[in-house]
Amino acid sequence: MTAPDDVLAELRALRAGDLPTHGGRTLAYVYDSAVPGLDDLAARAHALASSVNGLDPTAFPSLLRLENDVVATAARLLGGTAATVGTVTSGGTESCLLAVLAARESRPGVAAPSMVLPETAHAAFHKAAHYFGVRVVAVPVDPKTFRADPDAMAAAITDDTVLVVVSAPSYAHGVVDPVEPIAAAARERGARCHVDACIGGWILPHADVEPFDFSVPGVTSISVDLHKYAYCPKGTSVLLHADAALRRAQYFASADWPGYTMLNSTTQSTRSGGPLAAAWAVLRHIGDDGYRDLARRALASARLIRDGVDGIAGLRVLGAPESTLIAVTATGEDFDVFTVADEMRARNWYVQPQFAHRSSPANLHLTVTAANAGNEDELLADLRDSVAAAVAAGPVAVAPEVVAAIGALDPDSLTPQEFAGLLAAAGLGGGGVLPERMATVNALLAAAPPALRERILVEFLGVLYS
Numbered sequence: 001m002t003a004p005d006d007v008l009a010e011l012r013a014l015r016a017g018d019l020p021t022h023g024g025r026t027l028a029y030v031y032d033s034a035v036p037g038l039d040d041l042a043a044r045a046h047a048l049a050s051s052v053n054g055l056d057p058t059a060f061p062s063l064l065r066l067e068n069d070v071v072a073t074a075a076r077l078l079g080g081t082a083a084t085v086g087t088v089t090s091g092g093t094e095s096c097l098l099a100v101l102a103a104r105e106s107r108p109g110v111a112a113p114s115m116v117l118p119e120t121a122h123a124a125f126h127k128a129a130h131y132f133g134v135r136v137v138a139v140p141v142d143p144k145t146f147r148a149d150p151d152a153m154a155a156a157i158t159d160d161t162v163l164v165v166v167s168a169p170s171y172a173h174g175v176v177d178p179v180e181p182i183a184a185a186a187r188e189r190g191a192r193c194h195v196d197a198c199i200g201g202w203i204l205p206h207a208d209v210e211p212f213d214f215s216v217p218g219v220t221s222i223s224v225d226l227h228k229y230a231y232c233p234k235g236t237s238v239l240l241h242a243d244a245a246l247r248r249a250q251y252f253a254s255a256d257w258p259g260y261t262m263l264n265s266t267t268q269s270t271r272s273g274g275p276l277a278a279a280w281a282v283l284r285h286i287g288d289d290g291y292r293d294l295a296r297r298a299l300a301s302a303r304l305i306r307d308g309v310d311g312i313a314g315l316r317v318l319g320a321p322e323s324t325l326i327a328v329t330a331t332g333e334d335f336d337v338f339t340v341a342d343e344m345r346a347r348n349w350y351v352q353p354q355f356a357h358r359s360s361p362a363n364l365h366l367t368v369t370a371a372n373a374g375n376e377d378e379l380l381a382d383l384r385d386s387v388a389a390a391v392a393a394g395p396v397a398v399a400p401e402v403v404a405a406i407g408a409l410d411p412d413s414l415t416p417q418e419f420a421g422l423l424a425a426a427g428l429g430g431g432g433v434l435p436e437r438m439a440t441v442n443a444l445l446a447a448a449p450p451a452l453r454e455r456i457l458v459e460f461l462g463v464l465y466s
């Protein structure tokens with residue numbers, strides 16, 4: 001056996017190669033409250049329950065109690081009533097998947113179910129469409145505000161629509177869709193309306209935004225992630241339904257085998273009690289007042305960064321973000337925002353490249369958390385310097401013939417060998433090792449139509465996990 005200290009030393013050494021998860025320098029993927037002792041509390045709570053199995057809440061009633069507590073807290077925050085019910089899931093994607101599944105299952109008479117999404121809705125809904133055979137009707141958003149267009153959304157609803165989705169806020173631009181008119185239109189047509197508040201649900205109740213929660217007539221479900229702005233460890237989200245009848249179709253039971261009757265509320269069957277216990281402990285420790293303070297800090301920090309970005313020549317913020325997510329684009333063509341991302345990386349910041357999509361130009365995504373309070377000036381100074389460096393480097397040039405060649409490729413007919421060649425040409429062929437600077441890789445990927453880009457990146461994932 002290897003000594004526990006040696007095992008942990010090995011793990012620590014591996015972790016040293018990761019982006020930092022604390023300190024506010026990684027502006028995507030991670031959420032840092034900067035509350036002292038929170039990690040330790042969560043780790044201890046996780047350890048207390050990680051061997052417990054949520055598969056059978058009658059055998060492990062502690063988990064039943066924890067889940068009901070967590071769901072009640074989320075419902076209270078999001079305008080729930082005495083009828084509101086919910087489920088703790090493993091993350092935002094699972095919550096969205098289950099909302100789509102429940103909507104589809106509740107309308108068995110619809111032969112070709114579809115769901116109406118603003119084109120800014122999270123990709124989790126495309127995954128749900130893929131898994132559950134629900135057709136996506138993607139509706140253009142306002143090209144300036146990036147908010148869903150209520151009239152266009154209403155016009156897209158048909159008798160086959162089982163679900164209408166809105167975001168509060170959207171991941172890509174951090175704006176809140178007009179929930180009231182869209183939920184009203186869904187209700188009028190007998191369709192469910194899901195508010196994807198996965199990322200903003202724990203913050204928006206403390207921000208000055210239009211109503212987006214269960215107080216809005218027609219809202220039938222809301223997803224809100226605990227592992228985002230509730231600052232819980234990864235692995236928990238809540239899917240709320242306005243009442244138990246709406247949730248029923250999300251559940252699954254099978255007595256058609258010789259073992260125990262499988263009875264599941266989520267896509268998982270065995271469920272570790274660890275993430276739930278850790279989330280419960282964090283929610284209890286921080287409490288309502290604590291979350292209000294954390295939300296205010298993150299919102300104030302985001303405002304400072306947003307205003308600061310607008311003061312940097314060559315950059316502008318897309319739309320008018322109302323929460324803590326900011327999308328920053330270039331005002332001209334003299335540099336590439338993806339080069340700015342590389343320059344920021346060289347200055348120990350991670351900002352996330354977002355490719356152009358319909359009316360949204362290529363941009364950099366920033367998830368601002370409470371841990372950014374106090375480091376805004378440093379961030380903005382480094383952003384300004386990064387733009388200057390990107391201007392000095394000039395735009396990344398991809399030869400027009402390369403763009404044309406990429407555009408002509410059909411992802412469905414390419415062989416594994418051809419994909420290997422493409423990966424190498426895109427700079428992704430180094431056995432899964434990414435180049436230090438990604439702007440050229442991103443420029444090539446940006447030239448690929450989305451379906452080809454998806455395939456190239458799926459091949460790349462295969463390389464990583466081999």
Ligand SMILES: Cc1ncc(COP(=O)(O)O)c(C=O)c1O
Nearest residue numbers: 091092093122124171196198199
């Ligand atoms: C609006 C929204 N929905 C869904 C998700 C998916 O959440 P997860 O990554 O936890 O699966 C995210 C993630 O950022 C999100 O921002």
